[in-house]
Amino acid sequence: MTDQGIGASVKRKEDLRFITGKGQYVDDINRQGQSYAIFVRSPHAHANIKGIDAKAALAAPGVLAIFTGEDLAADKIGGLICGWMIHSKDGSPMKAGPHPALAQGKVRYVGDHVAVVIAETLDQAKDAAEKVAVDYDVLPAAVDPAKTQRSGQPQVHAEAPNNTVYQWHLGDKDAVDAAFAKAAHVTKLDIVNNRLVPNAMEPRAAIGEYDSGTDNLTLWTTSQNPHVARLVLSAFVGIAPEHKLRVIAPDVGGGFGSKIFIYAEETVCIWAARKINRPVKWTADRSEAFYSDAHGRDHVTTAELAVDKAGTILALRANTKANLGAYLSTFASSVPTYLYAPLLSGQYNIPAIYCEVDGVYTNTTPVDAYRGAGRPEATFVIERLVEVAARETGRDPAEFRRQNFITQFPHQTPVIMAYDTGDYAACLDKALAMADYKTFGQRKAASAAKGKLRGIGFSAYIEACGIAPSRAVGSLGAGVGLWESAEIRVNPVGTVEVLTGSHSHGQGHETTMAQIISSKLGVPIDSVSIVHGDTDKVQMGMGTYGSRSGAVGGSAIVKAAEKVIAKGKRVAAACMEVEEDQVDFEAGEFSARGTNKKMTFGEVALQAYVAHKFDPEKIEPGLKETSFYDPKNFTFPSGVHIAEVEIDMATGVTKVDRWTAVDDFGVLINPMIVEGQVHGGIAQGVGQALLEGARYDETGQLVTASFMDYGMPRAADVPSFNVAMTNTPCPSNPLGVKGCGEAGAIAAPAAMVNAITNALGHEGIAMPATPQAVWRAIQKMPRKAAE
Amino acid sequence: MYAFDYRRPHSLNEADLALKAHPGAKLLAGGQTLIPAMKLRLAEPGQVVDLGGIGDLKGITQKDGAIRIGAMTTHAAVAESTVVAAALPGLAALAAGIGDPHVRNRGTIGGSVANNDPGADYPAAVLALGATVHTSKRAIGADQFFNGLFSTVLEESEIITHIDFPVAERFAYAKFANPASRYALVGVAVAKSKSGVRVAVTGAGASGVYRLPQAETALAASFSAKAVDGLKIDASNLMSDIHAEADYRAHLIGVMLRRAVG
Numbered sequence A: 001m002t003d004q005g006i007g008a009s010v011k012r013k014e015d016l017r018f019i020t021g022k023g024q025y026v027d028d029i030n031r032q033g034q035s036y037a038i039f040v041r042s043p044h045a046h047a048n049i050k051g052i053d054a055k056a057a058l059a060a061p062g063v064l065a066i067f068t069g070e071d072l073a074a075d076k077i078g079g080l081i082c083g084w085m086i087h088s089k090d091g092s093p094m095k096a097g098p099h100p101a102l103a104q105g106k107v108r109y110v111g112d113h114v115a116v117v118i119a120e121t122l123d124q125a126k127d128a129a130e131k132v133a134v135d136y137d138v139l140p141a142a143v144d145p146a147k148t149q150r151s152g153q154p155q156v157h158a159e160a161p162n163n164t165v166y167q168w169h170l171g172d173k174d175a176v177d178a179a180f181a182k183a184a185h186v187t188k189l190d191i192v193n194n195r196l197v198p199n200a201m202e203p204r205a206a207i208g209e210y211d212s213g214t215d216n217l218t219l220w221t222t223s224q225n226p227h228v229a230r231l232v233l234s235a236f237v238g239i240a241p242e243h244k245l246r247v248i249a250p251d252v253g254g255g256f257g258s259k260i261f262i263y264a265e266e267t268v269c270i271w272a273a274r275k276i277n278r279p280v281k282w283t284a285d286r287s288e289a290f291y292s293d294a295h296g297r298d299h300v301t302t303a304e305l306a307v308d309k310a311g312t313i314l315a316l317r318a319n320t321k322a323n324l325g326a327y328l329s330t331f332a333s334s335v336p337t338y339l340y341a342p343l344l345s346g347q348y349n350i351p352a353i354y355c356e357v358d359g360v361y362t363n364t365t366p367v368d369a370y371r372g373a374g375r376p377e378a379t380f381v382i383e384r385l386v387e388v389a390a391r392e393t394g395r396d397p398a399e400f401r402r403q404n405f406i407t408q409f410p411h412q413t414p415v416i417m418a419y420d421t422g423d424y425a426a427c428l429d430k431a432l433a434m435a436d437y438k439t440f441g442q443r444k445a446a447s448a449a450k451g452k453l454r455g456i457g458f459s460a461y462i463e464a465c466g467i468a469p470s471r472a473v474g475s476l477g478a479g480v481g482l483w484e485s486a487e488i489r490v491n492p493v494g495t496v497e498v499l500t501g502s503h504s505h506g507q508g509h510e511t512t513m514a515q516i517i518s519s520k521l522g523v524p525i526d527s528v529s530i531v532h533g534d535t536d537k538v539q540m541g542m543g544t545y546g547s548r549s550g551a552v553g554g555s556a557i558v559k560a561a562e563k564v565i566a567k568g569k570r571v572a573a574a575c576m577e578v579e580e581d582q583v584d585f586e587a588g589e590f591s592a593r594g595t596n597k598k599m600t601f602g603e604v605a606l607q608a609y610v611a612h613k614f615d616p617e618k619i620e621p622g623l624k625e626t627s628f629y630d631p632k633n634f635t636f637p638s639g640v641h642i643a644e645v646e647i648d649m650a651t652g653v654t655k656v657d658r659w660t661a662v663d664d665f666g667v668l669i670n671p672m673i674v675e676g677q678v679h680g681g682i683a684q685g686v687g688q689a690l691l692e693g694a695r696y697d698e699t700g701q702l703v704t705a706s707f708m709d710y711g712m713p714r715a716a717d718v719p720s721f722n723v724a725m726t727n728t729p730c731p732s733n734p735l736g737v738k739g740c741g742e743a744g745a746i747a748a749p750a751a752m753v754n755a756i757t758n759a760l761g762h763e764g765i766a767m768p769a770t771p772q773a774v775w776r777a778i779q780k781m782p783r784k785a786a787e
Numbered sequence B: 001m002y003a004f005d006y007r008r009p010h011s012l013n014e015a016d017l018a019l020k021a022h023p024g025a026k027l028l029a030g031g032q033t034l035i036p037a038m039k040l041r042l043a044e045p046g047q048v049v050d051l052g053g054i055g056d057l058k059g060i061t062q063k064d065g066a067i068r069i070g071a072m073t074t075h076a077a078v079a080e081s082t083v084v085a086a087a088l089p090g091l092a093a094l095a096a097g098i099g100d101p102h103v104r105n106r107g108t109i110g111g112s113v114a115n116n117d118p119g120a121d122y123p124a125a126v127l128a129l130g131a132t133v134h135t136s137k138r139a140i141g142a143d144q145f146f147n148g149l150f151s152t153v154l155e156e157s158e159i160i161t162h163i164d165f166p167v168a169e170r171f172a173y174a175k176f177a178n179p180a181s182r183y184a185l186v187g188v189a190v191a192k193s194k195s196g197v198r199v200a201v202t203g204a205g206a207s208g209v210y211r212l213p214q215a216e217t218a219l220a221a222s223f224s225a226k227a228v229d230g231l232k233i234d235a236s237n238l239m240s241d242i243h244a245e246a247d248y249r250a251h252l253i254g255v256m257l258r259r260a261v262g
């Protein structure tokens, strides 16, 4: 049975339905009497709404209702919330403006929701939406995060003077200043971490349904965490109490973070369903996805690294302006603070770190967590600094890193994190060998002979995953706990249903979680079904993001499985007429030590339900166990990625020629799925480095609002990846897993830019390094290198 | 998408009648441009006349030193045609470089040329090869056919039936793809025949596809990449957008020109 258990690269159970078109996504679901919602969206980045005339639209064929922010307010429906409180340096709480699901008097970004039109058919809703006349008083827009705090800039929210949500800091400023004062060398970089549009394959969608017989509401939504959605919609927005609201996130086609958040559209659909007593469906088109899915990244940073004569890092200083967009999305405040600055130590022994972050409002789409969430931004800062410091001090970038690696564990960084384990040099050595680092010079010469530039770049990243101990995140301002739940229901025939609070939207949980059960209970994976994404089935859960489903959700399953085994032993002992502590369980079999008595897992399950052979005073019938697992620590996946690029000097085209990734994810549940996650993550990171970048013009119009203008990475843009793993098992969870979902996206951008700048011989390039940008950078190359 | 009426005529004549009966009617070929525009509600034709039912409009033949390609011939058909591969391999390669397999199996040469997207590939070949665009009304020379961004001399209710490409001694097309859309950011087509050399540039011109006379003269004197090395490309009539400023486009024209010449 272990050939299907932990460590086996079994094929994904869910793929049959996905690749044969049998997946059930929200848009595939249709309810009796369903109506269709279309949102009237602001064409302006910033405007006062002087009036909304919906008369003509209401009279249009098929229209059932048109609602505006006033209707929500009249029903006392609250605004959308940001669930993480950040305090500024001066101790004051962050200053956030309200975030109504439909605008109330003012719109703050292009795509902001002004009204909803609900009609019998989608086309009727679209036709009518065009007839809604909104009288706007257009205001100047604050667009640039680097300038938005200046005086005279348009004010996005009256509650946040100078568009400043918070001025946060972490670390010891005095210690850092002192270290810089005695540094032999200081490397300083200005860094822009470009804004990204998530672009999950499935656009967001929602169906709200009201049952007037029971007064129950059901919301189908594209969510990574349906229970969190229910909690927010109940406790904060005031849609209905939790026991009256069921949230279902069925098959979901990718999220990358963008489906964590609770959005205006789903809020309006569920509210309106009761209002008109009809199911209300909304599915975003791709344009709406560009405008209204929370974007990612968007940092402007100045960062410095202090190094002594011997090449030892003394201190790091960073100052970041984090663009939060026009409203605070659900976890927006935490991403550029606690998910960012605590990772600035990277894999290095850095005695002193100080980071200041201003979270700022602009008249742009809200920004929130996106694959990696804060950790890619931190990795980019530290890995660019380290690479450039090595260059500036004439050191080999690999050896400079090695010299400064943390080697003793546990390691307390100066910025909160206590790394539990790792072997960074082992990763580096393996990566150097796999990347043929020693012969890079030969390849560079061969490229030069063809008139091409070749560069190599490193990224030795660390991330904090398995997010995380509830008490820890609570102390940092989180409004929720971050444990996970699992319920194991063993059927009388010995098949197993696992209810998990994690949510799979591409990760393959139906396979990997079944593998965990297979290892623990000794049943084949085909005898295991994974149930997730329905608040009526799974009691409570925190969902999937931050590479937490294996480490936290999987561990909860292990804990519940241990309880199942314990109960099974009691049942087996009674059946075999031995003492409970005489019973062993291994590979799906209960046996009585010192006898030849044995029972299979299925036999014990049956006996648990038949309940003929034990005393109900001592053993309850049935075989079903639950665990809520809260980890002791974050997990710390790490690794070394090496990118090798070749640049066409004539055109500026950067070809990613070779990619080496050596990652330490601890124990692997399914190596094939892990590799897939690494591949996808690298492709996303390469996309950020070379192609992607949301751009607004000075009036706040999103000029990259379609795939015609927003470049996405394609298969041909990446090489065949050379991927390997090292394994230092995670000590803080029973599986020893660390999480692998974000690593590629975290590691790749820095490796790419380090490779490109290595080829160019100067640091003057920002992401995305488009052909034009690289070509311009080539014009600025030092003469000799360009020849 | 707004509601529309759909016709699928089986002859050119029927199509003609359908167009005349409904001013503002739109022809539908592969639908790769028209359908997205309709879905975004940017196009609102009350009538759509699908050319897909007219068999005569499809197919590739060689006659009198020219390759004749029916308007409804897909990019994939051109890319895979042995006739095209033998006579004008550069044209087959151009078709193979359009969009992705889905687009190539739906999109047509007639639709591409009629649409005259400034980033489209075919217009460069039509212009460089001095092709003749045949319509339901007349034959139009390449130099007359294109007249601005998304604009041609086609009249309302004029249907492209086929395009004749004279076989050249040499023809090549070098494309620099837009990193986002993968249309041509700059595409240069070069054709050498007895009557001389013609060079056409797509993707870059502020008023669409255009010829490059200095390059033609230089190449007529000596057909080599060296002959056009250092050729000064005027950037003043080129597009600037978020993907490429005019000076970069001008530079790329030079590079793609040299690569097309080989």
Ligand SMILES: Cc1cc2nc3c(=O)[nH]c(=O)nc-3n(C[C@H](O)[C@H](O)[C@H](O)COP(=O)(O)OP(=O)(O)OC[C@H]3O[C@@H](n4cnc5c(N)ncnc54)[C@H](O)[C@@H]3O)c2cc1C
Pocket (backbone or CB within 6 Å): B026, B027, B028, B029, B030, B031, B032, B033, B034, B035, B051, B071, B072, B075, B097, B098, B099, B100, B103, B106, B107, B108, B109, B110, B111, B112, B113, B114, B115, B119, B120, B121, B122, B154, B158, B159, B160, B161, B181, B182, B183, B184
């Ligand atoms: C994702 C994507 C990528 C693409 N990439 C490229 C690329 O790299 N390079 C490139 O060149 N193109 C590209 N295209 C465009 C595509 O290849 C088609 O050439 C183009 O869409 C038009 O052809 P069609 O047959 O689809 O025409 P349709 O969309 O059906 O029609 C386009 C227009 O032409 C008119 N029309 C069609 N046929 C005729 C006719 N016979 N006579 C008169 N008028 C007619 C229609 O009325 C309409 O106005 C891409 C398209 C997509 C969707």
